[in-house]
Amino acid sequence: MAKSTAIERWDVAVVGAGLSGMYQLLKLRQLGFKARVYEAGGDVGGTWYWNRYPGCRFDSESWSYGFSFSPEVLKEWNWAEHFSSQPENLRYCQFLADKFDLRRDITFNARVKSASWDEAAGEWEVMFEDGKRARSRFLITAIGPLSAPTMPNIPGANDFKGECYHTGLWPQHEVTFAGKRVAVIGTGASGVQAITEIAKTVGHLTVFQRTPNWCTPLRNSRISPEEMEKIRARYDDIFRRCRETWGCFIHTADQRNAMDLTPEEREAVFEELYNQPGFSFWQGNFRDALIDKAANDEMTRFVVKKIRARVKDQKIADKLIPTNHGYGTRRVPLESGYYEVYNQPNVRLVDLRETPIERITAKGVKTSDAEYEFDMIIFATGFDAITGAFDRIDIRGVGGRKLKDKWADGPHTYLGLNIAGFPNFLTLVGPHNAATFCNIPRCIEQNVDFVGDMLVYMRDKGLKRLEATAEAEDEWTAHVYDTGSKLLAMQVDSWITGVNKNVAGRQKRTFMAYAGGAPKYRQKCEEVVAGGYEGFALH
Numbered sequence: 001m002a003k004s005t006a007i008e009r010w011d012v013a014v015v016g017a018g019l020s021g022m023y024q025l026l027k028l029r030q031l032g033f034k035a036r037v038y039e040a041g042g043d044v045g046g047t048w049y050w051n052r053y054p055g056c057r058f059d060s061e062s063w064s065y066g067f068s069f070s071p072e073v074l075k076e077w078n079w080a081e082h083f084s085s086q087p088e089n090l091r092y093c094q095f096l097a098d099k100f101d102l103r104r105d106i107t108f109n110a111r112v113k114s115a116s117w118d119e120a121a122g123e124w125e126v127m128f129e130d131g132k133r134a135r136s137r138f139l140i141t142a143i144g145p146l147s148a149p150t151m152p153n154i155p156g157a158n159d160f161k162g163e164c165y166h167t168g169l170w171p172q173h174e175v176t177f178a179g180k181r182v183a184v185i186g187t188g189a190s191g192v193q194a195i196t197e198i199a200k201t202v203g204h205l206t207v208f209q210r211t212p213n214w215c216t217p218l219r220n221s222r223i224s225p226e227e228m229e230k231i232r233a234r235y236d237d238i239f240r241r242c243r244e245t246w247g248c249f250i251h252t253a254d255q256r257n258a259m260d261l262t263p264e265e266r267e268a269v270f271e272e273l274y275n276q277p278g279f280s281f282w283q284g285n286f287r288d289a290l291i292d293k294a295a296n297d298e299m300t301r302f303v304v305k306k307i308r309a310r311v312k313d314q315k316i317a318d319k320l321i322p323t324n325h326g327y328g329t330r331r332v333p334l335e336s337g338y339y340e341v342y343n344q345p346n347v348r349l350v351d352l353r354e355t356p357i358e359r360i361t362a363k364g365v366k367t368s369d370a371e372y373e374f375d376m377i378i379f380a381t382g383f384d385a386i387t388g389a390f391d392r393i394d395i396r397g398v399g400g401r402k403l404k405d406k407w408a409d410g411p412h413t414y415l416g417l418n419i420a421g422f423p424n425f426l427t428l429v430g431p432h433n434a435a436t437f438c439n440i441p442r443c444i445e446q447n448v449d450f451v452g453d454m455l456v457y458m459r460d461k462g463l464k465r466l467e468a469t470a471e472a473e474d475e476w477t478a479h480v481y482d483t484g485s486k487l488l489a490m491q492v493d494s495w496i497t498g499v500n501k502n503v504a505g506r507q508k509r510t511f512m513a514y515a516g517g518a519p520k521y522r523q524k525c526e527e528v529v530a531g532g533y534e535g536f537a538l539h
Contacts, residue, residue: 010036012455013126013136015115015393017106018046019093020428020444021142023067026100027452036134037102037142038126040111044102045093046144048086052170053190053378054177055197056086059218059334060439061278063231064250066092067441068239073099078228082277083220083334114394115139117423122464124424137464138455140426141390145436148388150502152185152381156360163376167194168383177202180375183365185357187213189333191380198378199341206372208365210352210501212320214303214327218334219277239442246517248442251283258286258295270302282332289328291486296326303327310339319351325492384503385495386431386512387411397422407431410498410510414468414476414535415525417447423467426451432480434521436513437496443518450525454533465539472535483516 012028014021017039028035041049058065062079077095080088097103114127124139149168151157165171167190178201184191185208192215199205223231231238238250245252258266266286273281288295304321311317320339341347355367364373384391387407395403398421406412406421413419416433417426428447429435435443458466484490490511493499498510514521528534 007125008036008132008134010034010134010136012036012138012140013038013124013134014140014142015112015126016046016142016144016147017041017044017102017108018049018142018144018147019067019441020144020448021046022093022096022100022102023069023444024140024142024428024448024451025102025105027448028455029105031452031456033455035105036136037106038110038112038128038134039106039108042108043094044097044106045090046142047146048089048093050147050149050170051168051190052086052172053165053167053194053380054175055193055195056167056170056190057081057193057220058083058085058089059189059279061250062088062223063235064238064242064439065441067096067445068235069445070099074232074235078225079223079231081220081222083218112393114396115425116394116396116400117398117425119398122424138424138426140428140451141430142428143389145386145389145429145440146383148384148392150381150384150388150500151379152357152502154357154360158360159362160360160364160374160377161362162364162374164379165376166379166381167191175376177205177376179203181373182206182376182378183208183372183374184378184380185365186380186382187211188380188382189213189331190382192333192335192338194378194380196336196338196341199344199347202346203375204346204348205341205344206348206350206365206374208350208352208357208367209319211324212322213330213333214300214322214325215333215335215338216274216281216303216306218336219275220336221277242439242442243522244519245283246519247283247437248439248518249279249283251279253283253287253289254285255287257288257292258298259288259292266298267302270299274302274306278334279332282328285328290488293326293488296328296488300327307339312343316342316349319349325494326488329487329489329492330494331496381502382495382500384500384506385498386436387498388500388503390427390430395422395425397425408505409508411512412473412477414473415521415528416514417451418466418468418536420468420470420473423465431512432477432514434514434516434518437515438518443521446518446522446525450529453529454536457533458538461538463538466533466536468535469537476535479516480514481511483514484511487515489515 011033012035014037017037025037062084111129113129126134180203183206187209242248289299308317355369358366391404411431413432416430500506
């Protein structure tokens with residue numbers, strides 16, 4: 001039988017069935033729009049569907065991460081841990097899909113190849129890798145900031161004959177490490193989590209580290225049924241606090257300046273925060289700790305002391321301590337025994353700054369001074385962050401202009417939600433959006449509600465087309481860079497500043513996030529609405 005060539009038609013097509021895509025679908029359905037979600041994976045979950053690697057879990061408090069929009073969901077769902085693991089997080093996503101019967105409006109195993117604006121028809125045409133097509137008045141991306149896995153630029157990456165995995169594309173079948181010689185390449189957030197878990201059962205583990213990261217303790221714990229009931233009774237206060245804080249975490253900065261205190265007073269604050277769970281030490285530290293180098297140096301010195309106390313061999317500690325950036329100027333991996341792993345006799349650390357990898361071989365890894373044989377290689381080499389998932393789709397706006405070309409020197413957006421020259425194209429959790437520096441579901445809810453309200457406004461007024469003006473885009477992008485310029489993070493190569501050594505063309509610093517904070521972002525969006533969607537040309 002010949003394959004159907006019929007084109008599906010919708011009011012709104014949504015790409016991605018992670019948390020943002022699921023909530024957007026629910027909102028569109030409630031508002032009366034005919035919508036369809038297209039998902040590359042085999043089920044809902046996004047990040048929590050793909051990232052099944054050992055040790056994968058939240059770094060936000062679970063009870064501050066879950067959606068707040070449904071009293072029923074808050075009443076029915078029980079979190080098992082303060083920082084829950086990937087299996088539970090995926091179950092949560094599946095619970096939401098079941099609760100709201102979302103799967104009936106989702107097409108799975110549908111990876112988008114291209115999306116093109118048809119000016120004459122005033123709609124988007126979406127092409128999938130299997131050749132099928134869909135058309136819609138509006139196109140919304142819900143593809144996530146960390147969803148485009150990258151492999152390192154190492155010759156022979158496909159030559160290895162043993163087991164080989166990327167943390168961001170972990171298989172659904174069980175992977176065991178007992179008795180095996182395992183290599184992990186990469187020590188970012190996923191690497192730190194995976195290394196800690198793999199070390200518990202591995203035969204021998206070799207960690208290849210190119211750039212060490214600052215890590216501080218997660219301090220996770222179980223949630224008893226009694227504690228869950230107390231958390232449930234505090235949800236209103238929890239979500240209110242999240243709305244008030246810069247990153248929508250429960251943590252907020254100490255309003256004092258670090259250097260205004262005596263050394264003894266500073267040390268006492270550092271010690272107290274270090275011993276609290278989650279991002280307390282990073283997000284709850286002195287107000288100037290991430291913008292004033294002297295304050296940051298003090299915080300960094302404290303963390304150095306903690307690392308040295310946990311690693312027995314100080315030569316190994318030297319390799320694990322970053323020297324090219326201060327604490328918190330990159331997103332901080334939280335850990336549960338990571339540094340102690342290097343005290344194990346069956347764990348070896350290879351510093352790639354001293355002995356770089358020359359190639360992957362059929363048997364293992366060859367560096368400049370040795371060749372190592374392995375049964376398994378794990379690439380914890382992260383993602384082409386924020387814009388990478390956009391780049392992997394051939395997105396073309398007015399006149400066939402490629403989004404990738406427009407963003408060649410860094411993103412240009414209005415509110416991180418739309419791009420001049422790309423009508424009716426909306427980017428949830430996109431670049432220059434508060435959600436890229438956020439406890440994401442808190443910002444997802446704001447993004448989705450804003451988009452839903454705007455589409456209703458247009459429908460009620462008989463409008464068919466929205467597009468950011470060039471002036472509004474320029475002003476917002478300039479504002480994004482201005483707020484970012486105050487951060488020490490802007491002086492550091494990281495995915496936040498658009499630098500990725502594994503991706504061609506990602507060597508120049510830009511700025512991918514929004515550093516003004518979620519409350520200011522929300523206020524700006526409210527002003528835009530009050531002005532009749534000021535900054536958008538609506539027709």
